[in-house]
Amino acid sequence: MDVIPDWFQRLYETTGLNFTVFYDSYDFQRYLNGLKTTLYLGISTILVSLVIGAVGALLQGGPSRILRGLINGYVVTFRNTPPLVQIFFFYFGLGTLLPAAQSASGLREPILNNVQWAIISLSLFAGAFNIEIFRSGIEAVPKTTVEAAEALGYTRLKAYLFVILPLALRICLPALNNNLINLLKTTTLAYAIAVPETLYAVKQIWSESQNVFEMMCVLLATYGILVGVLVWIMHRWERALHIPGYGR
């Protein structure tokens, strides 16, 4: 049963390599919670940023010039400023401007907590890149396809949803892959506003157990595995979406 904890305990006693997460249940729980938060952050930001990207790309190709200008401004701003400053700006700057409720103990309780702010700002950051990526995909959809859809009586929205977006998605998947992997890596920045994700949990563990090197290895392995899993999922998805005769 306790083969793994025992083995790591013995490893510590014989070599001094102190992997507390694998034999100390308290540390393990903390690490697990951090991992859960990272997954929660990662999945929610990926989904929200995809929605932002799809909606933004639709509006960017739309007839309204004001809306187009706004979307362009948003994309340019979020692409060219550091994500960490964005997080700080949202969490400290806007977070303190919003009205806040009082908790039972009389403490200030903001409407949005740090995890929610992290999700908002990271999604906005990645969404700006997604808009660009989707736009490049939409531009690559043959004009004739769009015209054919129009001839069949599709409205602009319906044509976008059922004809353009599915094709564009398949075209821009490699670029999207890159961006989503980048987003998963960027979730570590939530550390700066004390979101208890993996990096934060691991930092806590190593400051208490004095095992920086070991925890650093665990941390790097964790992110390596997370990124690997995401890459694997995206490749599976890419293959599942593949249309014979379209692209390579």
Added chain:
Amino acid sequence: MREKRSISDRPEGWGEVPEARHVLPVLHPFRVTPTRFAPRLRARHGLLLGICAALVASSAWAQAGAAMLSPLAVIVKWAPLLLTGFAFNIAISLLAMLIGTVAGVGLGIAMLSEQPILRRVAWGVTQFFRNAPWLVLLFFVMFLVPFQLTVLGIRIPLPDWVKATFGFSLPVMANVAEVVRGAVRSVPTTQWEAAESLAFTRRQILWRIILPQCVKRMLPPWMNIYALVAMATVQASIVGVSEMLTLTAQVHAAEGGRPELFAPLYGFALLCFFLYCYPIDRWTARMERRFQIR
């Protein structure tokens, strides 16, 4: 009599359309219709926007009393310090880019090596540093590199910003290596064959024939990486380097920690980075268009 505009060089005696007003529309020279004015954000728009935001924010604070400085006054008062911090950020990014590029070119060439072991190792290193989050790599370097080195009895202190620079140059190295590899792969094989047939050695081929052709293709992605590094340098504040974001927090504390100062101060930091990175972004896009190989 020669007509100024269009059909002057038609054969003699061909048709009788001497006057411009009789010319069929088809015979007019092709003229590009001017495209509609496309609004594009420029640096001055960002500047205007920032000034407007600052004015609005400060006008809201004008009636709060003279004892408290308005957000705009706070920014003006501390701008020299904050801009010094920003300059430090840029210095870190330039240095990290320099180290990363030199190491990355080496790693990229190692990935193209003919020895399978070297190639595998280089590939592994590249993948490792490309897939680890920048912040994690930064922690890695900050905590595991000693604060001073003793080489031959001489102690070399390593201040935290030097370590942070190393921390940033690791992912740069991996990304540059990928760029180098991709660029070398995109050179036609015939170039290699032609050089080989002229009895160049492999090293000569790489340095004197292939890499010079790659520089042009590598420039846009290389600048992209630079923009990423410039934006990543603020992460150094998390590990305690006193760059712009750290200074911003300190300025905020020095001004009494008023919560309404957060947005203007961080907005100022956003503006600085925007004004620095946006021209790079546009320039990169322009170069990409110019060098596009299809």
